[in-house]
Amino acid sequence: MELGIDFAFSERITSDRTGLFPVDYRIKAALRPALEGRRVAIVDDAISAGSAVRGTYREVAACGATPVVLGAVVVLGPAAREFAAAQGMPLERLAELPLAMWLPAACPLCATGTPLTDP
Numbered sequence: 001m002e003l004g005i006d007f008a009f010s011e012r013i014t015s016d017r018t019g020l021f022p023v024d025y026r027i028k029a030a031l032r033p034a035l036e037g038r039r040v041a042i043v044d045d046a047i048s049a050g051s052a053v054r055g056t057y058r059e060v061a062a063c064g065a066t067p068v069v070l071g072a073v074v075v076l077g078p079a080a081r082e083f084a085a086a087q088g089m090p091l092e093r094l095a096e097l098p099l100a101m102w103l104p105a106a107c108p109l110c111a112t113g114t115p116l117t118d119p
Helices: 051-062 079-087 108-112
Strands: 010-014 023-027 039-047 066-076 091-097
Touching (some): 039 051
Parallel strands (some): 066 091
């Protein structure tokens, strides 16, 4: 309570889905009622693909809260900026760095059969 504000967190939960990001993010049941009707900042240390902030955004909204800003220490690539813009939220960050990331079907190394590690 150094800042005099409330705090909640989402936990990474492995799901049974397949695909690139087979994880979910959940807010514990004990924390959910305190979020209802609140305006919420979603903050992460680093955002690259954005799966954690997207999952947390869904959870916050499911709790009846309104996400109003997305924040990070560092943003890698365009995903956080694009997600924040799509939700009509500002993105606050200390640093933004480029990130080359592809889906497997578009990966130049995958296309040439180049292994990521030595066998």
